[in-house]
Amino acid sequence: MATRRVIPGFGLSMGYTLSYLSLIVLIPLSALVWKTAHLHWDVFWSTVTNPIVMAAYKLSFGASLLAAAINGVLGLMTAWVLVRYRFPGRRLLDAVIDFPFALPTAVTGLTFSDLYSPHGWMGALGDHTADAANFLLGALHVAYRFGPGSFAALNLQLANTNTGVVVVLIFVGLPFVVRLVQPVLENMDVELEQAARSLGAGPFTTFRRVIFPELLPAWLSGLSLAFARSVGEYGSVIFIAGNIPGKSQIAPQKIIDFLYGFEAGGTAKATAIGVVLLSASLVVLVLINALQWWARRHER
Amino acid sequence: MSVEVRNLTKSYGNFTAVKDVSLVVNTGQLVALVGPSGSGKTTLLRSIAGLEQPDPGAGTILLNGKDVAAEPVGRRKIGFVFQHYALFKHMTVGENVAFGLRVRPWRSRPSRQEIRKIVGELLDLVQLRGMERRYPSQLSGGQRQRIALARALATKPAVLLLDEPFGALDAKVRRELRQWLRQLHHDVGVTTIFVTHDQEEALEVADRVAVMNKGVIEQIGTPTEVYDHPATPFVQTFLGTVNLFRGRIAEDLQKSGETSNGRDPTSPGKATAFVRPHDVEISRLANGHPGLVGEVISTSMTGPTTRVYLQLSDSRELVEAELTRNRYHELALKIGDTVYVSWRKAKVFADDYSI
Numbered sequence A: 001m002a003t004r005r006v007i008p009g010f011g012l013s014m015g016y017t018l019s020y021l022s023l024i025v026l027i028p029l030s031a032l033v034w035k036t037a038h039l040h041w042d043v044f045w046s047t048v049t050n051p052i053v054m055a056a057y058k059l060s061f062g063a064s065l066l067a068a069a070i071n072g073v074l075g076l077m078t079a080w081v082l083v084r085y086r087f088p089g090r091r092l093l094d095a096v097i098d099f100p101f102a103l104p105t106a107v108t109g110l111t112f113s114d115l116y117s118p119h120g121w122m123g124a125l126g127d128h129t130a131d132a133a134n135f136l137l138g139a140l141h142v143a144y145r146f147g148p149g150s151f152a153a154l155n156l157q158l159a160n161t162n163t164g165v166v167v168v169l170i171f172v173g174l175p176f177v178v179r180l181v182q183p184v185l186e187n188m189d190v191e192l193e194q195a196a197r198s199l200g201a202g203p204f205t206t207f208r209r210v211i212f213p214e215l216l217p218a219w220l221s222g223l224s225l226a227f228a229r230s231v232g233e234y235g236s237v238i239f240i241a242g243n244i245p246g247k248s249q250i251a252p253q254k255i256i257d258f259l260y261g262f263e264a265g266g267t268a269k270a271t272a273i274g275v276v277l278l279s280a281s282l283v284v285l286v287l288i289n290a291l292q293w294w295a296r297r298h299e300r
Numbered sequence B: 001m002s003v004e005v006r007n008l009t010k011s012y013g014n015f016t017a018v019k020d021v022s023l024v025v026n027t028g029q030l031v032a033l034v035g036p037s038g039s040g041k042t043t044l045l046r047s048i049a050g051l052e053q054p055d056p057g058a059g060t061i062l063l064n065g066k067d068v069a070a071e072p073v074g075r076r077k078i079g080f081v082f083q084h085y086a087l088f089k090h091m092t093v094g095e096n097v098a099f100g101l102r103v104r105p106w107r108s109r110p111s112r113q114e115i116r117k118i119v120g121e122l123l124d125l126v127q128l129r130g131m132e133r134r135y136p137s138q139l140s141g142g143q144r145q146r147i148a149l150a151r152a153l154a155t156k157p158a159v160l161l162l163d164e165p166f167g168a169l170d171a172k173v174r175r176e177l178r179q180w181l182r183q184l185h186h187d188v189g190v191t192t193i194f195v196t197h198d199q200e201e202a203l204e205v206a207d208r209v210a211v212m213n214k215g216v217i218e219q220i221g222t223p224t225e226v227y228d229h230p231a232t233p234f235v236q237t238f239l240g241t242v243n244l245f246r247g248r249i250a251e252d253l254q255k256s257g258e259t260s261n262g263r264d265p266t267s268p269g270k271a272t273a274f275v276r277p278h279d280v281e282i283s284r285l286a287n288g289h290p291g292l293v294g295e296v297i298s299t300s301m302t303g304p305t306t307r308v309y310l311q312l313s314d315s316r317e318l319v320e321a322e323l324t325r326n327r328y329h330e331l332a333l334k335i336g337d338t339v340y341v342s343w344r345k346a347k348v349f350a351d352d353y354s355i
Ligand SMILES: Nc1ncnc2c1ncn2[C@@H]1O[C@H](COP(=O)(O)OP(=O)(O)OP(=O)(O)O)[C@@H](O)[C@H]1O
Pocket: B012, B015, B016, B017, B035, B036, B037, B038, B039, B040, B041, B042, B043, B044, B197
């Protein structure tokens, strides 16, 4: 401890941090657990293992994990393009990355559910494509016309589907990976790459063995934040999710159901689901942190 | 492997960092590139390595007589040691050294045991055996430097390029590593070009020294040649302290002592004589020579020699002289004494030269 004490006033700042943390984070969390403790064990267990609730966990965690994984790849690529290439519109793209942060979640939800509805731009993309092609053919005086269902495969009707949930979660989580990886990439010494190349490593090997390990801790942080945010998303997901209990209902929706339903002890049951979500998130975050700890082993 | 650079020019935007440079390094030689900061040393070295492309059509780089313009850095059989080491932080020392072997296509990749053996030998060579498992952050600057060297040597390069290998180290460690590099080069025998801005280091370690200034090589030669027979005033001033005596050739300059070759000392016109401090002679008596008159300003003891600073009475210019301890005691100089100044050896350049 002594060696890390660069700035004086350790006691004061530590005390302040702890009380702040308690007030903002620890007290609400313990209240949640406390509330759940009122439930009889049997009731708790039957609530959290109810097949409908289990399906909701599966969707929430599955979609969040999948979205985080996709964001891991997409976000890394985006950060790479933003840092390594100079192209017109780069600054604009850079600014747009923060968009999902700024947008109110309900707006995101409405936008996406509308886009992917059967009449939305994406939901009817195939029909629109056929229309546009036919218009062009007409303008060129070609007699041929595409039938109405020719591009049906392009009709991305994801509203009320679980795929739609993943798409929204990708949108919501994208900034995390980009914004965490970007500065590390910017500050990375190009000489590391050049050293690897001079030692005979090809571009792919250089990326895999030299560049990526340097980015790994930041990348993992981005992943875990994107995941944590996704698990808790409500507003943006609720409109696009099908919300059929047992099939396409997300866990936070189940909480709302218990809270506003007319079932006896609904609030306690809602918190029970909350506690499970909390514990599962905690486990995932601890796992990712352990990975990070391993990735940073050389810094100790 | 020999290295030849022919008429290389390299620009960044409209700034020319290296101008029409030619250089030949024979197999097994140890050549130093010296020059002030920004003179283009790193640029030249990086161009040889293939990390920098020469301006289109401006220059050829030949390794063993073969034009390597189309060869990427990884295939030039060079080992490059970067100014700031560029060690891979997340790899242990052993993994760093083994990197060049491990990334080979599996057909030509040595087996695990072989790699371990080679790494062990290299760590012996750089005197860091037993540090395989450490991370670069757990090493001192000098140790990191040697690991960077071991890593570059692992692929058995035919040419070793070192960019200010000892730049970031303190004077004592530098001096040790200098000797060590000399010995290593002797043992391994690989053609080596190293960059430094420390003239002492260049003169002490290298077989040949190339002095760079503003993107051009002003002179290439053995340490003795460049030190004793500098081709230009820049080389003369860069390689150690010099005193400048301005005057007219034939008259003033010859009057005050012997001059060595350089420019024809009898041609008319203004000229400057460059005299190293250890070639300055101080005497109490005129001695028949019509020498310059100066006043002792200060003296300082630097190890085995003593430096005496004088001010000439006619031109008011300062002169630095380096005397042996014996000579200094013999003269019994005191501050304020008036003495006669002459020199044993000077290099005269006519004044159309600029420094
Ligand atoms: N990537 C670059 N873009 C623009 N100018 C550059 C670049 N690299 C080098 N230069 C310029 O080229 C000139 C030569 O640089 P170089 O790095 O070769 O100098 P050097 O002799 O190695 O100096 P030092 O001793 O300080 O390392 C400098 O004036 C520098 O500003």
